[in-house]
Amino acid sequence: MHPRAVLRAPFTRRAWFEAAYCLAAFPLAVLGFVLTLVPLALGAALTATLVGAVLGLVLLVGVLMLARRSARLHRALAARLLGERTAPPPPFRRGHGIGGRIDARLRDVTAWRALGYTLAKLPVAALGAYGVAWWITALLNLTLPLRWFLGGGTPGGIPMLTPLPAGGTPHISTWPGTLWAVAAGAATLLAAPWLVRAAVAADRRLRHALLGPGELTQRVRALEETRALAVDDATARLRRLERDLHDGPQVRLVALAMSLDMAQEKLTDQDGAISDPDGVRRLVATAHRSAAETLSELRDLSRGLHPPALDDGLPDALATLAARSALPVELSAEIPVRPTQAIETMAYYCAAELLANAAKHSGARRAVVTLTQQDGALRLRVTDDGSGGARVTAGGGLEGLRRRIRTVDGRLHISSPEGGPTAITVVLPPHA
Amino acid sequence: MRVVIAEDAAVLRELLVLMLTERGHEVCAAVPDAEALRAAVAEHRPDVTVVDIRMPPTHTDEGLRAAIDIRGAYPGTGVLLFSQYIETRYATRLLAAGSAGVGYLLKDRVANVAEFTDALQRIADGGTALDPDVVTQLAAAGGRRAGLESLTARERDVIALMAEGRSNASIAQTLVVSHGTVEKHVASIFTKLGLPASDDANRRVLAVLRYLRG
Known part of the structure; x- marks a missing residue:
């Protein structure tokens, strides 16, 4: 990558929107994780008794329905803040009757995949949140000299944040010390967008794998599309064939028949000698040419159908x-x-x-x-x-x-x- | 007669010009598309035009549309449409404004130059020339209609030939009956269709239109 791009990264719209995405997605991810895992664990524990098992089933169905909704939310969020549209999964098909409905919910592959996303999303969202923390750290450290001036030398110094957990919070109480904070802040600022970007990239993979239409659905869509193409293509070829026949051999055969009829008239007009032998010759020549052209056109046409x-x-x-x-x-x-x-x-x-x-x-x-x-x-x-x-x-x-x-x-x-x-x-x- | 020809296939256009010129007719213009046809008719005011239905640029019904315009703008100019297929839809549109000075033939009919020029002459004189295929299709498309089902089989033969635009003499020749017999059939057709006595040519056109359009 060009060094300039590295320097410019913190000042791009893309970096800000990615940070905003991570910031917004983190609480959603935590909430989704908890709302998924707790009922699941509860349901599993309840399954020890028969009544509990029924309740567990209801909880499972609830979790699956929730997963579908949260998937929609995550897709919308990515579309809004990242401008990345994830193709929507196929619509849910409801079953009939209570048994059928529960069955449809339990077999809803889209919901199961969304549930997988909810679980896998948490570590990715945590990484994103960490990246956002770098942004905040960087901004606080960069403004430290300003705060030092305004505060007029706070007793005990101002704490400088470090993005790494092991860094601690050294307190700055001298003027040159604030410059150290600025340097650390600048370095963090340069790194923050890339950390966020890594989280966003991981999230993108998850989204494509689990929130988009599955491979089978995509395949079906592609097949539907290409089938339509094949049908259109066949129709267009038949149309072209009709046009070729219409403009080619059919016209030539009419011309052929017409010139022969005209020649025949000239031959039968008279009882004795033919009055216009040149005219007859010309007409026969035209007829002959028409026949030859018809043959060659038909040959080209049939070769076009199958060589x-x-x-x-x-x-x-x-x-x-x-x-x-x-x-x-x-x-x-x-x-x-x-x-x-x-x-x-x-x-x-x-x-x-x-x-x-x-x-x-x-x-x-x-x-x-x-x-x-x-x-x-x-x-x-x-x-x-x-x-x-x-x-x-x-x-x-x-x-x-x-x-x-x-x-x-x-x-x-x-x-x-x-x-x-x-x-x-x-x-x-x-x-x- | 003075003729304007519109046909996009050069070989056919040239043969038509040759054929008509040899028979002593004047071909004012022979053009390859509908736009040129409109201009040529406006300029020459011919007795009759020969128009291919499918012409550039879209190769659909340019000729038909031009023909309908020409019928509207110059009622004195006869129009003979021809094409390689008979489309009932086209015939209906063409006949919507009456059948005088109108013709619609399969292109194949050009092969019989004598009959073709006869048909052209008929149209130039304000008559009709419909391809037997057009008549059959239109009659079939119309289905059973009031008045028509009372016609005898022979009377149907007669009215079908009338619809092609033929005279009583020509019908008699085709059906191999006497002229008087044909006149009897024609009179019976007029009565059965309830056409009031007026001049014969007008009743004839009305009967044919009734037959074709129902």
């Missing part, structure tokens, strides 16, 4: 792709284990899109495609020597690519400084 080369595996398909690319492409593909078809197709389209991007936008002269496999995961890397500056923009091609890759839990890494070169890596799991 036939993929049937022979990804390396072959990529070789075909590389050969057809507008840029000279150097390809190395080595995959000992064949991934599933969905992953192969995904990798192929990523390569196709990235190569097209390189040829279109970057002004590159050549590209390198590398395909490797690590622990089953597929790694596709496309680099080019173009001008760089590739980034994900809303609605852009890379954004679309990232969305599609996410649907199979894959990842996209972009390294593309201005001026180039660009290296884009796609990592895909062995199966979708």
Whole structure:
């Protein structure tokens, strides 16, 4: 860290708010700890008798409900003072009937995790409070000369505080002594924010681990999101296919039929010689061109649906792709284990899109495609020597690519400084 | 007739221009989007316009909206819409202000240039040209309606062809019956739909609209 940052730390808003957070969180933590542990201990002791066990159960339910509420309070406090939002856990689902309600409370994982937080929070909060104590010590020592002047030399001297428990409270009764207090205060002031920060960092970890949505919930959320992406993507692709068919082959076939009909009219108009042989020739030529264009458009479209080369595996398909690319492409593909078809197709389209991007936008002269496999995961890397500056923009091609890759839990890494070169890596799991 | 064409596919646009010019019609303008269409119609005041429904920039119903505007601003200009699919919704919107000088055909019909130019001529003369698909869909969408269920199967055939915009002679030819028989059917349709005696063309339009919109 820069030495200036160390000197400046005590004078930053962040340090003050962190200290305020620790100050506010400490009494809450102590209260929460006591209100949790005492009923729990009481409940455990009562469980010796049957009636007591019922009472213990009620106490446990109460503690769990309290834990949920105190968790909300801690989350709000962190959001307010630290500006750190913890994603809310899933809402509580009530049961039906008395048994069902108690059962729902006892199975409430969120509440149990919150209870864990309440217990684990105490030492962290204590550390935070200790950090706040350093702040106070520092401020008192720094103002000691002022108090010395105002007090006009208190008999027996003014006590100087030391942040360390072993330091004692030496009394200052001389003018040079006050300077010692100032020096000690300054040192403490410099250290205090870091102590507080350590407590806040520990607390952050606890909050993320115990107060946020659990791993499963997060996974469900991610899956819901990527499922929506996959559905959107499929719809968008069908729409694009419809557009392509509409603007391409359908139009050409209408033109083809129309020119043939016009030619036919010219041929059947007359009984004898054809009056406009050139016109007929032109129309037939137009028809022929339309037919040829239809064929090539249909070929492109069906290749877009499923590249036939993929049937022979990804390396072959990529070789075909590389050969057809507008840029000279150097390809190395080595995959000992064949991934599933969905992953192969995904990798192929990523390569196709990235190569097209390189040829279109970057002004590159050549590209390198590398395909490797690590622990089953597929790694596709496309680099080019173009001008760089590739980034994900809303609605852009890379954004679309990232969305599609996410649907199979894959990842996209972009390294593309201005001026180039660009290296884009796609990592895909062995199966979708 | 004087024609303005709006079609975004260049190959089709050029063929339409070629085809109409060869048949002695005047193509005042051939444009690729709805904005240019509005401007061209304002400038040339053509007898009829041929309008693709899906055009840039959104490729949805630009052509239809322009066509409706044109119908409102220049009642003397006929409008022939064409597209690759028939959308009942579009037909209803187009026919909302009446069926005189209006047409809606599948693009496939262009392939039969003689029929296509006939339809265009009919629209330019203030008639109607609806694709058989449009008629079927609209009639189906309308469901059973008062007056219509009393029509016989033959009368339904006749009114469907009337809805396409055909003359009695053309209907007789299609159904392979005499001209008189068709006239009898038509008169019976007017009676069953309760259309008062007035000039024949007007009753015809009313009958067709009743049939299509219910």
